[in-house]
Amino acid sequence: MGDRVLITGASGFVGSAVARLALEAGFAVRALVRPHSARTNLEHLDVQLVDGDMRDARAVDRSLEDVRYVFHVAADYRLWAAHPEEIVSNNVEGTRVVMQCVLEREIERVVYTSSVATLHASPRASPEEPIDENQPESATAAIGAYKRSKVLAERLVEKLAREEGLPAVIVNPSTPIGPGDARPTPTGRLILNAALGKVPAYVETGLNLVHVDDVARGHLLALERGRVGQRYILGGDNVSLAQLLGEIAARVGHKAPRLKLPRGPLYPLAALAEVMGLVTGREPFITLDGLRMSRNQMYFSSAKAARDLGYTARPYGSALDDALAWFKAHGLLT
Numbered sequence: 186m187g188d189r190v191l192i193t194g195a196s197g198f199v200g201s202a203v204a205r206l207a208l209e210a211g212f213a214v215r216a217l218v219r220p221h222s223a224r225t226n227l228e229h230l231d232v233q234l235v236d237g238d239m240r241d242a243r244a245v246d247r248s249l250e251d252v253r254y255v256f257h258v259a260a261d262y263r264l265w266a267a268h269p270e271e272i273v274s275n276n277v278e279g280t281r282v283v284m285q286c287v288l289e290r291e292i293e294r295v296v297y298t299s300s301v302a303t304l305h306a307s308p309r310a311s312p313e314e315p316i317d318e319n320q321p322e323s324a325t326a327a328i329g330a331y332k333r334s335k336v337l338a339e340r341l342v343e344k345l346a347r348e349e350g351l352p353a354v355i356v357n358p359s360t361p362i363g364p365g366d367a368r369p370t371p372t373g374r375l376i377l378n379a380a381l382g383k384v385p386a387y388v389e390t391g392l393n394l395v396h397v398d399d400v401a402r403g404h405l406l407a408l409e410r411g412r413v414g415q416r417y418i419l420g421g422d423n424v425s426l427a428q429l430l431g432e433i434a435a436r437v438g439h440k441a442p443r444l445k446l447p448r449g450p451l452y453p454l455a456a457l458a459e460v461m462g463l464v465t466g467r468e469p470f471i472t473l474d475g476l477r478m479s480r481n482q483m484y485f486s487s488a489k490a491a492r493d494l495g496y497t498a499r500p501y502g503s504a505l506d507d508a509l510a511w512f513k514a515h516g517l518l519t
Contacts, residue, residue, distance in 0.1 A: 187211040191252045193239050193283060194259030198366050198373075199298065199358065201226035202401035203256050208232070210405055217248045217259070226365050239279035245286045255295040256404055257283045262331065264371050265472045267463055269330035276334035277341065284345050284353070294352045296407045299339045301359045301393070301418060302332040306481035310391075312423040315486040318357070318416050329474035339416070346414040354411030358400045359393035359420035359485050363504045364511035366397070376508055379433040380518055386444035387426050388451070390479040394429070395421030396504035399497070406494040417494060422501040423484040432502065436509060437518075448476055 190207055194200035195216030207214050208231060215233045218224065227234070237244025239259045249255070261275035280297070287295045305320045324340070327333040345351035366373035372392075378384050403419035411417060427445070434441035455476055458469035490496035512518045 187213060188253040189213040189215060189251055190254045190256060191215045191217060191248055192256045192258060193217045193245075194257075194298075195232065196222045196224055196227055197258065197262075198226070198368070198370055199361055199397060199400055200256075200258040201230075201365055202361075202363075202397045203258055203404050204230060204232055206398065206401045206405055207256070212254075215248060215252065217245065223367065225367055240275065240282055242282050242286060245283055246290070249286055249290045249292065252290070253293050254408055255283070255287055255292050256298070256408070257295060258298040258404075259283075260298065260300075261334070262370065263468075264329060264331050264475060265459070265462065265468050266330065267466065272330040273334040273337065276331075277337045280338040280341055284342060284351055287353075288345070288349060288351055292352070294354065294408060294413075296404050296411070297339075297342045297353050297355050298404070299342075299355050299357045299416065300332075300335045301357050301420070301483065301485050302327070302335045303339045303357060303416075304418075304485070306478075306483050308481055310482040310484045312391075312484055315393075315423060315484040317486045318418060318489055328477045332478075343414060352413050354407045354413060355416040356403055356407050356411075356490075357416055357418045358403070359395050359418065359483075361395055361397040361400045361504075362501075363397035363507045366508060366511065367515075369512075373508065373512075376429075376433060376505070377512055377517055379430050380437045380439075380509060380512070382439050384430060384442055386442050386446045387430055388446050388448055388476075388479050389426070391423060391425045391482040391484050392429070393420040393423050393483060393485045394501040394504060395419065395498050396501070396507065399499060399504075403490060403494065403496050406490075406496055410494045412493070415493075417490040417496070418485050418487050419490055419496065419498075420485045420487040421498040421504070424501060429505075432505060433509070436505070448479065451476055
């Protein structure tokens with residue numbers, strides 16, 4: 186068995202993909218998993234499980250015994266919450282605890298999973314002029330608690346790398362899709378609902394789609410070849426929302442939605458949906474932050490990761506096929 190790595194958030198969508206590929210690469214994998222998290226994605230994997238929360242310094246320190254490398258993947262990935270500051274607290278404090286323990290244990294290298302949410306998206310971005318690592322977002326300009334939390338956490342990691350010698354490499358996945366999206370993620374829910382014919386209309390926006398296994402492979406490349414203190418976008422194809430919905434419809438035999446909605450009339454609907462969410466405790470089907478984010482074309486470039494890490498990504502259609510097949514196999518496409 187090879188060097189031991191610790192993966193936080195290993196039961197999640199991206200974290201479990203990193204765990205699978207780390208095992209294939211010969212690492213001994215230890216996973217820090219919250220006691221009540223579902224372990225479905227880790228079934229049949231030779232992973233040592235340690236119960237604990239990333240905000241608990243004692244649990245994190247205990248999980249780092251005999252560990253050489255760390256993948257800090259865990260995050261509170263909610264685009265809406267009744268108490269949004271919980272998202273900020275979880276992601277920033279959790280990252281602070283993990284990185285401080287990494288420093289105290291003198292871990293050789295840590296790969297921190299950030300997000301393209303920390304980069305400045307723009308309505309003017311296009312597949313021909315995508316966003317790269319040289320366009321960071323500020324915490325004050327970030328839309329919503331999740332984006333703000335990831336900006337603050339990334340800046341914390343950069344500061345620790347610069348001032349305290351934290352051996353951290355930062356990766357910024359775009360929008361992963363594919364097998365294992367058990368919760369599912371916001372994009373996974375969109376794919377699932379579209380496949381079930383529950384998305385009758387759309388707004389004009391764009392996103393960058395990447396297979397979750399390519400994101401995981403990018404983590405391992407960052408561990409091996411990434412430069413400390415640098416960030417690397419791990420993305421795939423830049424696709425309009427209309428194009429994505431059309432591809433899903435073609436695969437499941439539905440008609441693609443043709444009604445493109447203006448955003449203006451949707452804001453009162455989103456406000457009402459959020460009020461209902463506070464009453465019912467259920468995430469709204471449309472949110473104010475989601476509408477604000479959709480104004481931007483979230484097109485990104487992985488050229489730096491390709492050049493420095495040797496990163497590549499398969500066509501997004503393959504990722505979409507794998508996502509739909511996984512949802513079908515797990516009884517969600519009924």
